[in-house]
Amino acid sequence: MPHSLEVLIEIELPTGDVVGVHRRRFAGGVGPHVVLVAGIRGDTPEGTRVLHAVGRHLESVADRLTGTVDLYPCLNPLAAHQGARNWPGLDVDLNRRFPGRHDGHAPDRVAARFMAEVEGADQVIELRGAHPAFRLAPHARVGKDQLVAVERASTANVRALWTSSASPGAGSLEEAIPGLIGLLGGVGNRLTDGVGLELADGLLNLLAVMGVIPEEDLPFHWAAVQRPAVVDDEHVVDLRSMRGGLFIPAVGAWAEVDAGDVVGEVIEPISGEVREELRAPAAGRVLALREEPVIYPGNLVCRLVLA
Amino acid sequence: MTDHPFFELESPYRGWYRLHRLSFGSGGPVTTLVAGIHGNECNGTYALNLLAGRLRLQPPRGTVHLVPCVNLFGAEEGRKRWPFDDRDINEVFPGDADGSPVERVAEAVMRASEGQLCVDLQTGSAVVHEVPHVRAPLTGPVLALGQAAGLPVLWRRPAEQFDDGLLGAWRAAGRTALVLRGGRGGSLDVDDAKTMARALVRLLAQAGHLHAPEPAPPTIVTEKMLDYRCEVGGFFVPEVRPGEPVVVGQVLGTLRAAIGGETIESFHATAAGVVLAVRVYPVVHGRELVVRVAQSTT
Numbered sequence: 001m002p003h004s005l006e007v008l009i010e011i012e013l014p015t016g017d018v019v020g021v022h023r024r025r026f027a028g029g030v031g032p033h034v035v036l037v038a039g040i041r042g043d044t045p046e047g048t049r050v051l052h053a054v055g056r057h058l059e060s061v062a063d064r065l066t067g068t069v070d071l072y073p074c075l076n077p078l079a080a081h082q083g084a085r086n087w088p089g090l091d092v093d094l095n096r097r098f099p100g101r102h103d104g105h106a107p108d109r110v111a112a113r114f115m116a117e118v119e120g121a122d123q124v125i126e127l128r129g130a131h132p133a134f135r136l137a138p139h140a141r142v143g144k145d146q147l148v149a150v151e152r153a154s155t156a157n158v159r160a161l162w163t164s165s166a167s168p169g170a171g172s173l174e175e176a177i178p179g180l181i182g183l184l185g186g187v188g189n190r191l192t193d194g195v196g197l198e199l200a201d202g203l204l205n206l207l208a209v210m211g212v213i214p215e216e217d218l219p220f221h222w223a224a225v226q227r228p229a230v231v232d233d234e235h236v237v238d239l240r241s242m243r244g245g246l247f248i249p250a251v252g253a254w255a256e257v258d259a260g261d262v263v264g265e266v267i268e269p270i271s272g273e274v275r276e277e278l279r280a281p282a283a284g285r286v287l288a289l290r291e292e293p294v295i296y297p298g299n300l301v302c303r304l305v306l307a
Numbered sequence: 308m309t310d311h312p313f314f315e316l317e318s319p320y321r322g323w324y325r326l327h328r329l330s331f332g333s334g335g336p337v338t339t340l341v342a343g344i345h346g347n348e349c350n351g352t353y354a355l356n357l358l359a360g361r362l363r364l365q366p367p368r369g370t371v372h373l374v375p376c377v378n379l380f381g382a383e384e385g386r387k388r389w390p391f392d393d394r395d396i397n398e399v400f401p402g403d404a405d406g407s408p409v410e411r412v413a414e415a416v417m418r419a420s421e422g423q424l425c426v427d428l429q430t431g432s433a434v435v436h437e438v439p440h441v442r443a444p445l446t447g448p449v450l451a452l453g454q455a456a457g458l459p460v461l462w463r464r465p466a467e468q469f470d471d472g473l474l475g476a477w478r479a480a481g482r483t484a485l486v487l488r489g490g491r492g493g494s495l496d497v498d499d500a501k502t503m504a505r506a507l508v509r510l511l512a513q514a515g516h517l518h519a520p521e522p523a524p525p526t527i528v529t530e531k532m533l534d535y536r537c538e539v540g541g542f543f544v545p546e547v548r549p550g551e552p553v554v555v556g557q558v559l560g561t562l563r564a565a566i567g568g569e570t571i572e573s574f575h576a577t578a579a580g581v582v583l584a585v586r587v588y589p590v591v592h593g594r595e596l597v598v599r600v601a602q603s604t605t
Contacts, residue, residue, distance in 0.1 A: 011593075012539055012540050012592075012593055013540055013592070014540030014541055014542065014565050014590045014591055014592055015540075015565045015566065015590075016564075016565065016566065085393070089590075089592055090592065090595075103594065104594055105592055105593065105594040105595055106592055106593060106594070108594075109594070133392070240405070240406075240407070243317060244316070244317035244318055244319045245317075245319050246319065269319050269320055270320075294319050294320075294391070295319065296316060296317070296318060296319070296391060296407075296408040297316055297317050297408065297411070298316075298405070298406055298407045298408050298410065298411050299392075299407060299408060300407065
């Protein structure tokens, strides 16, 4: 069975409705087993779109697959139904429940079942999308000491690869699976032109590099794949506002900036008076930019990767 | 008494956020009591306001600081988290003076927390009503202090259960940190708040701030909690109330079909004890807690 759609787990709702968490499996040989998961938070539809784009291509090459690819298009369907970040009703962040519990409430059981299913997989990749407050340039995030994952992520057609030493959030998938590749990009709760295609192409290329699909079946030439700027924590700089107000960006995501360039200003929302100008401390590119304009002192407004 | 706006944060479209700290007395010993880290937990706020009334009439020996409501903006909207970015202040302690808004608030709460004894007042979630109780480590001075509070239940838990949030940050800073919980989020449970306020008076007496502690009712000190969870989702109808003593076999509640009302599951006490928590919002999902009983150990 080269392609199957399975119900991973069914969630019974108090009113009698049943919601399924699904897996699409593309199996074609004894090669690597790769897991792609999206929708851990319900406000990240970009990842779901990317997985369906990947799935369409895998359907077209299903008879030539040399490994197994599992797609989990949406692990948190109830939240996605509302465009909400957390599991509704319980108000639980699924990305704080890993590795989960088989005897717990629904989010715990989904997390536990997913962890059981991905045990032994050669690579797990999370399509993390973006927080609704930010616009992100397509990039990958991997633990700095996960050398195999870092190498693989460098083939994912992203603009930047952030190898981070920071401790992952407690209960996050990244904590439960240290070799996880996180792919980010776009804006939360929206689909962003270009981002989905870039990430889908990147995943297909990564699958080719891992030997799951033949390189000649890629819908593009491998030479078209971007090589990311690889940066560690020291080369990622957060700019935070000192004042509250409306943040008006002066640049776009992945814009190139020089030291001293204005990346945006904070204005007083009624009078329009400029309260603060935020400037790049060094040359680099804009990895993340505040999308929701209302800010308090201390809010992150821009994240730069330094040149 | 002084009302010192301990920390301010500029807010777009409205007045500044201010962290209020009410201070009574002067010199040592010094104790700080904090409530309202979650904006919808009003019982702690009311308990501290009741205590403030008492301290106005009976100034303490030493200094007592009260922070009645940390998450004022959340309280205005009945929300647990900071409304603007939906972040939980209790997840960012010890905070960061140069960080995001909630991190700055958390850092300010840490600075406002002076003295050796620090007490955090909490409320149950918005769907669960809890009897006023103390949570304390299995051994040590905090346990003895918790017993002095004289609340109906003292829940002894492994020390690592207190490593997170404000309590964890206080402990990491070497403070004697205690948590009192009671009532339900999103509502004011006047009797629970009064019970907590009386417990605070006893604690302050134990800490040397006040004279003539009020006599405490009996406390169940236990580490054994019996959690009753529904196997499937439905409509939970409780038969007991928080603080009610139960005996073996007593009906605690029933789970019914949300539409039609047929009984799906009945819950019976498997040991004697006191009801610590009851699900009060009836629509429940599978494996959710519906009743928690503090088991009698004697």
